[in-house]
Amino acid sequence: MLRIVNTIFRTGTLSEEIAPLSDDEFEALGFEVKSALDKRFDGSLAIRSVDSGSCNGCELEVNALANPFYDLARFGVHMVASPRHADALLVTGVVSRHMQSALLRAVESTPKPKIIIAAGECACNGGEFGVSYASCGAVQNVLDVDVSIPGCPPTPTDLLRGILLAVSD
Amino acid sequence: MDKAPITDHTNSAATNVVTQNDASDNWIDALKNQIGSGRITEQPDSDKLACIHWKVAANSWEIVAKEAHALNARWAAGWADHQLDHSGEVVIDQFSLFVLFVIRGRYVLVETQLENTQDDSLPEIASHSAFYPGASRCERHTSDMFGICFNKLDKSIDSRRWTRHQAWKEDEYPLRHGFPLEGHPRHRTPADGEYPFERIDGISVYEIPVGPIHAGVIEPGHFRFSAAGEDIIQLEQHLAYVHKGIEKLAVGRDPAALARLAGRVSGDSTVAHGWAACQAMESAAEIEIPERASALRGLLCERERVANHLGDIGAICNDVGFAFAHIQFGRLRELWQRRSQQLFKHRFMMDNVIPGGVVHDISEENATLLNSEISALIEHVSQLANILEDNASLMDRLVTTGYLSEQTARRFGALGYVARASGMDDDVRLHKPYPPYQDNPLNCPLLEQGDVASRLKIRVQEVVASLQFQRKLLRNLPEGPISMAFEAPVNTHGLGILEGWRGEIVTYVRFDHEGKIARFYPRDPSWFNWPCLQQIVKNNIVPDFPVCNKSVNGSYSGVDL
Numbered sequence: 131m132l133r134i135v136n137t138i139f140r141t142g143t144l145s146e147e148i149a150p151l152s153d154d155e156f157e158a159l160g161f162e163v164k165s166a167l168d169k170r171f172d173g174s175l176a177i178r179s180v181d182s183g184s185c186n187g188c189e190l191e192v193n194a195l196a197n198p199f200y201d202l203a204r205f206g207v208h209m210v211a212s213p214r215h216a217d218a219l220l221v222t223g224v225v226s227r228h229m230q231s232a233l234l235r236a237v238e239s240t241p242k243p244k245i246i247i248a249a250g251e252c253a254c255n256g257g258e259f260g261v262s263y264a265s266c267g268a269v270q271n272v273l274d275v276d277v278s279i280p281g282c283p284p285t286p287t288d289l290l291r292g293i294l295l296a297v298s299d
Numbered sequence: 300m301d302k303a304p305i306t307d308h309t310n311s312a313a314t315n316v317v318t319q320n321d322a323s324d325n326w327i328d329a330l331k332n333q334i335g336s337g338r339i340t341e342q343p344d345s346d347k348l349a350c351i352h353w354k355v356a357a358n359s360w361e362i363v364a365k366e367a368h369a370l371n372a373r374w375a376a377g378w379a380d381h382q383l384d385h386s387g388e389v390v391i392d393q394f395s396l397f398v399l400f401v402i403r404g405r406y407v408l409v410e411t412q413l414e415n416t417q418d419d420s421l422p423e424i425a426s427h428s429a430f431y432p433g434a435s436r437c438e439r440h441t442s443d444m445f446g447i448c449f450n451k452l453d454k455s456i457d458s459r460r461w462t463r464h465q466a467w468k469e470d471e472y473p474l475r476h477g478f479p480l481e482g483h484p485r486h487r488t489p490a491d492g493e494y495p496f497e498r499i500d501g502i503s504v505y506e507i508p509v510g511p512i513h514a515g516v517i518e519p520g521h522f523r524f525s526a527a528g529e530d531i532i533q534l535e536q537h538l539a540y541v542h543k544g545i546e547k548l549a550v551g552r553d554p555a556a557l558a559r560l561a562g563r564v565s566g567d568s569t570v571a572h573g574w575a576a577c578q579a580m581e582s583a584a585e586i587e588i589p590e591r592a593s594a595l596r597g598l599l600c601e602r603e604r605v606a607n608h609l610g611d612i613g614a615i616c617n618d619v620g621f622a623f624a625h626i627q628f629g630r631l632r633e634l635w636q637r638r639s640q641q642l643f644k645h646r647f648m649m650d651n652v653i654p655g656g657v658v659h660d661i662s663e664e665n666a667t668l669l670n671s672e673i674s675a676l677i678e679h680v681s682q683l684a685n686i687l688e689d690n691a692s693l694m695d696r697l698v699t700t701g702y703l704s705e706q707t708a709r710r711f712g713a714l715g716y717v718a719r720a721s722g723m724d725d726d727v728r729l730h731k732p733y734p735p736y737q738d739n740p741l742n743c744p745l746l747e748q749g750d751v752a753s754r755l756k757i758r759v760q761e762v763v764a765s766l767q768f769q770r771k772l773l774r775n776l777p778e779g780p781i782s783m784a785f786e787a788p789v790n791t792h793g794l795g796i797l798e799g800w801r802g803e804i805v806t807y808v809r810f811d812h813e814g815k816i817a818r819f820y821p822r823d824p825s826w827f828n829w830p831c832l833q834q835i836v837k838n839n840i841v842p843d844f845p846v847c848n849k850s851v852n853g854s855y856s857g858v859d860l
Contacts, residue, residue: 262480
């Protein structure tokens with residue numbers, strides 16, 4: 131037990147600020163967004179993540195948002211287990227035809243008003259997989275998307291910026 | 300039913316050594332004798348495939364599996380392709396089947412041509428799944444994609460659909476030459492709600508359906524549990540939800556575009572799958588890439604292994620509520636990924652492996668930097684591993700949980716850390732070393748306990764072994780170019796076989812007369828480790844499923860294709 135406490139103590143707090151962009155405008159927007167989140171969502175945003183045809187790259191980065199460096203929860207954003215508890219759906223991957231119904235059911239199960247975020251190159255524009263007998267391609271081909279986060283995969287910082295954009299309008 | 304023996308965990312570590320005069324050296328000759336050499340036509344392209352290549356008649360297909368099984372060979376991969384005429388053109392609706400067997404790095408590829416059918420009925424062939432249950436899903440995939448029947452009349456053979464859901468019609472087979480890439484999809488593809496799961500009837504037996512969308516941030520798939528009380532009686536997986544048509548999408552691509560696609564077969568194995576595809580293309584083209592390129596590929600692949608193991612070690616502990624390890628290993632993984640971003644311009648090193656070599660070189664300065672980081676990481680991981688092993692409440696949850704016997708692991712052809720935690724010492728890096736492993740022997744840990752604790756511990760040991768290997772590699776990086784021009788060969792094929800972080804990957808690539816890709820088949824290790832998970836969870840309690848699942852960590856995308 132002492133070793134655990136000792137290791138925790140030596141590691142210290144790792145959580146860092148979002149990597150600042152070169153322009154101050156973004157930072158100013160960031161603060162605006164934070165206050166928008168406080169106002170519109172009573173301080174917390176619940177996200178349900180749905181992989182509708184990803185290669186698992188995007189999921190790894192969404193998971194990284196919870197690691198001690200990013201610690202998404204400190205901004206009031208948390209991942210929930212059911213779409214019924216969600217304010218926003220974070221959709222990764224193309225929409226495979228085999229996942230089309232499951233995704234649409236998840237969307238139908240999410241209470242209104244809901245935000246649909248397409249995360250990653252595949253979700254934004256079909257990426258390497260595109261439209262085929264097996265894939266509907268981009269999420270927009272299946273349902274209306276509010277915010278797109280490009281990147282293959284988007285980094286945790288890209289994801290956080292996208293989430294902030296989603297609550298700022 | 301397999302029962303986990305309770306033995307002392309700390310003393311079960313062993314180290315693998317390759318013995319030169321192994322009996323396995325002669326197994327292929329023995330197989331030939333058993334099958335009957337008159338039935339076998341040796342093929343001259345063994346160099347390109349980096350293994351012996353035989354053709355047999357379709358009516359010998361069953362005896363091949365029977366005799367290979369009798370010799371304890373592993374069924375490593377099986378796939379189909381179109382037959383070709385003398386000018387290399389595809390013969391419509393005529394198919395060849397391939398199967399790869401191996402004992403300790405000695406591979407043999409057996410091919411057969413399916414016989415013509417008289418009417419419109421589907422071609423038929425014997426199934427290998429009676430001898431090799433791990434072959435079942437590969438055959439069902441082939442059946443769904445090509446319309447080939449395996450033992451159609453034998454009710455003991457599982458002939459249910461696997462990759463097929465409801466996105467294409469009963470009489471359509473997407474990998475057939477005439478099937479268009481765009482297919483004939485409906486506006487909304489219905490869910491595959493009528494999939495015929497195996498039912499267990501009985502008083503107090505109930506079913507728990509889970510997925511395709513899971514509670515955590517993981518890939519989609521359906522798990523159907525049959526349980527009585529808290530105990531799992533049976534788990535049945537229904538996957539292919541993220542089927543993206545990868546094999547079909549590959550057709551017509553050039554080598555560079557295939558490497559990009561292969562890098563997205565399974566995002567966590569982007570280096571390994573990219574490398575396997577490039578290895579297959581390079582062996583088809585009969586070129587050897589520069590030494591430095593091989594060394595850097597080895598470095599990238601080992602970095603991928605370390606990143607994934609670090610993440611999984613933490614996640615396994617988190618699944619039994621030990622958040623400390625999740626945070627600590629999550630920290631190490633993040634630092635590791637940030638370094639990858641800095642040196643290789645991508646957190647997962649995606650698209651770093653290209654046909655002919657790699658994209659980014661590493662400076663002497665950075666090699667030194669990595670070396671010092673590696674030494675520090677070995678120290679960190681060892682300290683944390685000691686904390687994990689000394690934590691009685693953690694070990695109480697992991698020891699004997701999710702037991703996989705060596706016998707069952709062999710029966711299903713388990714791979715990677717799943718096999719090596721159950722006493723099965725298969726490792727391509729050790730038994731069929733390819734550059735850079737040829738010049739740098741690897742310490743390959745082996746455990747025999749077969750439980751979740753072993754699969755955790757073997758990963759710790761593999762991280763340390765991999766780091767030591769990387770250190771050796773970085774100290775002796777060969778000079779020279781990091782890539783060479785790659786010219787696509789025509790009318791030929793090649794095989795890539797290597798050890799990704801999940802285990803052995805086998806990739807088959809065929810080029811057409813224009814040097815474009817005509818067939819791409821990547822076989823992820825998860826094809827065999829997923830069925831093992833079904834065995835692993837038997838007699839465990841339902842709440843232990845997540846930790847059992849994480850200890851195996853099969854790829855969904857890698858098998859859904």
